Amino acid sequence: MPAYHSTFLAEDSNSRNVGNLAILPIKTKFKGPSLPSMSEYDIIDEVLDLFRANTFFKNFEIKGPADRTLIYGILYVSQCLNQLNLTTPRQEAVRILTNLSLDNFAIPGEIGFPLNSLYQPPRDKNEAIFLRQYLAQFRQELASRLIGTLYGGDPSKPSKYWLAFSRKKFMNKSL
Known part of the structure; x- marks a missing residue:
């Protein structure tokens, strides 16, 4: 069974690329250079939808720049999950993940x-x-x-079904 690829591959010709990474529109409240997404479904939604299914794959055939953006997102979610545990309350998780997202990165x-x-x-x-x-x-x-996905039902602890994937390494890589 092959890994799941980005649905934004068809938009690669319309999107801007830096190197060979697609710069796709995002529905966001954060300041940055991304164009606002006109659709309800964006690359962030896709990363969260495909994360658990794709983490089981050690090989991933890259079909375009949107797949590279998807890979980066999946690896970042994995990095976020590794920072949390089953006893981390929502407020602490917000602090941890906000600091992680703003930290200096390569x-x-x-x-x-x-x-x-x-x-x-x-x-x-x-x-x-x-x-x-x-x-x-x-x-x-x-x-x-x-954070919204992890703490959707209970603000005192994250979903154990998501944190179980913190031990998996997509493509045997991590950020």
């Missing part, structure tokens, strides 16, 4: 980025700044929606 082409073999670096300094701003906005929105 982008493609930098030494600390774990997927440099799959991602092309930005062409110049302006593209690198744009990509860092987009990924910061992407990470903030993804962390915010992940």
Whole structure:
């Protein structure tokens, strides 16, 4: 059974790419360079929908730049889940994940980025700044929606069905 790919692959020709990562519109309340999404379903929703199914795969055939954005999102969700445990209350999780999303992080082409073999670096300094701003906005929105998903039923503890995936490594990689 093959892994699930991004539904935004068809939009790759319309979206901006930095390196070979798609810069897709996001429904967000956070400041950043992303264009606002006109549809109800965006790349953040897709990352959350496909995370649990795709984490079982060690191999993933990349079909376009939108898949690279999906991979980054899945690896970031995994990193977020690794920061939490079953006793973390919602307020503490908000603090932890907000700090994680704002922490300094590596982008493609930098030494600390774990997927440099799959991602092309930005062409110049302006593209690198744009990509860092987009990924910061992407990470903030993804962390915010992940909190809503994890604590949907009970604000005192996260869903054990989501935290069970913190031990899985998608493509044997982590951010």
